[in-house]
Amino acid sequence: MTLGLVTVLLLLGLLAALAQRRPDRPHRAALGTGWRQLRPLLLRLPLALLAAAFLITLLPEEAVVDYLGESSGWQGVLLASLFGGLLPGGPAVSFPLVLVLIDEGAGTAQLIALLTAWSVLAFHRVAAHELPTLGGRYTLARLLASAPLPIVAGALAGALARFTAAGL
Amino acid sequence: MPKPPRPDGMTLFFLALAAAAGGTVYALMGPGAVAAAAGRAGGLLLQVAPIVVAAVLISGYAQALIPRESVQRWLGAGSGLRGLTLATAAGALTPGGPFAAFPLVVALLGAGASFEVCVAFITAWSVLGLNRVIVYEIPFLGVHFVALRLLASLPLPFIAALLARPVARWVGLNR
Structure with a gap:
């Protein structure tokens, strides 16, 4: 489970870095989508x-x-x-x-x-x-x-x- | 600022289930058993919560980085075995929950994709979806289990697509 968490955090870091390299830097959109999914949970x-x-x-x-x-x-x-x-x-x-x-x-x-x-x-x-x-x-x-x-x-x-x- | 979560139908379902089952545990086994079960649930929640938070963020980033239009463009023209293979691959790669996937199917049907291709796509999205595999399934269930499940699920989009044609005729879809 710890290994799983490490994998997931690495993947999250990678995706955030990819988003950072894009000209539009879609962090806000990504966080918004994530929050909408998290809220009912x-x-x-x-x-x-x-x-x-x-x-x-x-x-x-x-x-x-x-x-x-x-x-x-x-x-x-x-x-x-x-x-x-x-x-x-x-x-x-x-x-x-x-x-x-x-x-x-x-x-x-x-x-x-x-x-x-x-x-x-x-x-x-x-x-x-x-x-x-x-x-x-x-x-x-x-x-x-x-x-x-x-x-x-x-x-x-x-x-x-x-x-x-x-x-x- | 975000509003506090409003309980939806599914949350109320779990609330009712927890209340009924918890009440029964209390009646049959006493408060000790209720506390033990609640402790077990709390322990699992602490283990699971960090993964869930990271998972919804990954899903958000994946949807921001892979726009719906590119999946749609990739699939619109496919047919035959090649179309089914493309649809299966696209389904496996499409990130996001049902909010993202079903409108995509509507768009695909509108763009002229066949019903079989759409069935292959939605089946692949649900049983092979890599986003879910990487984010939830491997952390929770381990690589060995997941590899076995993916191997056993690889033929499913094709089987469903094969069944889709006669079923569609039988149901009376005029496509």
Whole structure:
């Protein structure tokens, strides 16, 4: 996590330097966009982490391992896809939640299915952004074309993980 | 000066969830368990907060440095496998959240891009988006996990685009 923070700070420094070299020096625009993204998170992120901590406390021990662990197989992938499609919030909220699930013993293929479903199906994003900008028919067609993707990604990830574990 | 954050629907959802789950924890396990869970959440928040702040700033800079028009110009004419590959690459490179991506799709459709190309673009943006990978996913989940996920996700924009044509006909999109 510390390494992650260092990487992110280096990248931020690089981008700020690039912006500084541009004649228009778009620091103000960049800070404005960043602040608009950060503002809703000030409340949402602590609340989401709190909700996750309470929910994990309520789950019987081993529930995550049983339902979403490596050995949960394709049922686990399916369940993770459903959960991911319903999980609201952007990356700042969902990656910490995935971190909690890893901690509790969820499997890699299942988590990849969850993240893929969250990425391509995310019902909150469909309702808030896609429907208003693209309209009902386009949205429906895209959702139908994307519905199998989380399961494909989970299955591929499982196969790849087995392949690498088998000794590459 | 910025106004204080106004709670939106999603924030209220998490508030209700936290209140209901926290109440249940209190009723079943007592105040000690509530405090332990809150402590765990607080610890995670302290770990996560610096990355999140840096992440939104990076996203702001990326959007200021890569203008929407250049993505649009790059994609407008593409078709076939080459078009899908271009759309996938452009989707992976397009920074910013749904505020930036969906208006871009509308512009692409308006500029004459096919529905398949748009589906490939939006799928690539959502599953391969490099901005999110570098800024959130690697710091949180580590390089090994992310590499495996990206490898497993590489075919997805093409699969979705292949499915898009029959689905569009079935739904009655006249394109």
